Amino acid sequence: MKITFITAVCLSLMISLQASAQAKKPAALASPAASVAAGQKIYLQYCLSCHMMDGGGVPNMNPPLSNTSYVKGDKSKLIKVVLNGLPPSTDIDGQSYSNTMPAQTALTDQQVADVLTYVRSSFGNKYPAIKLADVKAAKGAKKK
């Protein structure tokens, strides 16, 4: 019980530290602190168990979220990974990962934008935020 409490305290401390660190970043990076903080909560709940606390993934099983073409590349492609998932053994930057990425159907469009904004500004990533409009546009593109 005590340990759970301490973990919770540590976790919330980390979140607030991270959030304040993000808030201090120059506005040019366009990572609104609110979206990052909300995205981190989503990350801890839905992504952490496979992609790990440091976003490093698991060798051969779950891909890393830092220094990867999927995260730094085309926004629409990245959004669709979260919306639709990825089959096992998808080739990512020349490596194969055996686990399924499930479609994150429980997330709202805003939550998808937030979690990707968090991922794109964490783990050494410094890429522009994903906005709600980007998610809606990616969904629209899917229906074509």
Add this chain to the structure above:
Amino acid sequence: MKRNILKYVLPAALLAVSISLYALKADTGVAPDADNAGLKLPEGFGALKVADLGGQARHLVVTPEGLIYVKLNRLKDGKGVLILKENATGKADVVGGFGNYIGTGICIKDGYLYSSSNYDVFRYKLNAKNEIIDPNSPEKIITGLKAGEHPTKSIVLDNLGNIYVNIGANSNSCQEKDRQQGSMGIKGCPILDSAAGIWQFKANKLNQTYKDGIRYATGLRNVVGLDWNQQDNQLFVMQHGRDQLHSIFPTMFTDKESALLPAECLYALKKGDNAGWPYMYYNQMEHKKIMAPEYGGDGKKEAIGNFIDPAAAYPGHMAPNALLFYTGNMFPEKYKNGAFIAFHGSWNRAPEPQAGYFVVFQPFKNGKPFGDWEVFADNFSGSVAKTAAGRADHRPCGLAQGSDGSLYVSDDSKGSIYRIVYKK
């Protein structure tokens, strides 16, 4: 005259015998590295680093002549199996390689080396010195096996000319939508007809497919470590238990429960056994078979069905990648016929600390687990913090026994090959 000959020959013969005995002893006396290759071991044991292959060294096998065959999960210079040759100090150099396929399984039995890709099993005839006669023309004995989310094929032979192959499940828990929160199990879990079990084939028959094999045991999500127990004349396997109880059913399981559950189970198998995946998992703290939440469970309801009990159970997600029954004479008596298990290390415990990255010893008595398991070789990860973060320097993956009774361990992170010896 005759007596005279005896007088000279006998001492000479005795001398020769004692020299060769001494030589044998010296041969088994390879010196451990000063730092025991970075490992933490029980009193009296030491370790040396035999080689650094820089690649994903999965399973391995060692011959009495000091040849080590290592199966790789990523090709090195176009080769999927490396051949190493030991020198007198116990260090080994790569002297060759063969096979243009990646994979995990490798073993030697009755004059053949068997090696698996993720779809096929090959065998190579050996000469009297356990060298492969023609590395470029193996016999393909099994082909066309399924390879999904758990693609690797581990192999072992019995004493009657049969080979046993693990075929892993193509999903975590046979959900309608793999690993998706709240998604329920597919009725009847159709994949069980061709995966999530151990298949038996003939070791000497070419081009066998599913129709030629027997589904020897089912309900095994994924097995990487397996061995034939010579005392029981029986197959033992280590199952990788299912992942993500919490993230799939967050209202039923806490993070902490999900980090420890379900057990990683050791099973003693008989033909026709069903270990229960995906319908159940094993709770090692309550010693109960629990109904999987995907199939109507709530974390408490016990499983209904004719499912076997594990022979032993270990904490969750530590990923048992190798099992070896120790039959050597080098280690102290308590190790004889007991089981070594290489736990590759967990990832599915976050946000709780990760665990494993060690080799465990499970005592056996009369062919059954007897008493508590203990950590035998530790610190493959490099530190407690690296273990907790799941960012290990080395990850134990394969086990092999040398003819002198040394225990070899492979690492599929950096490709280190370790040899553990008893010094006293």
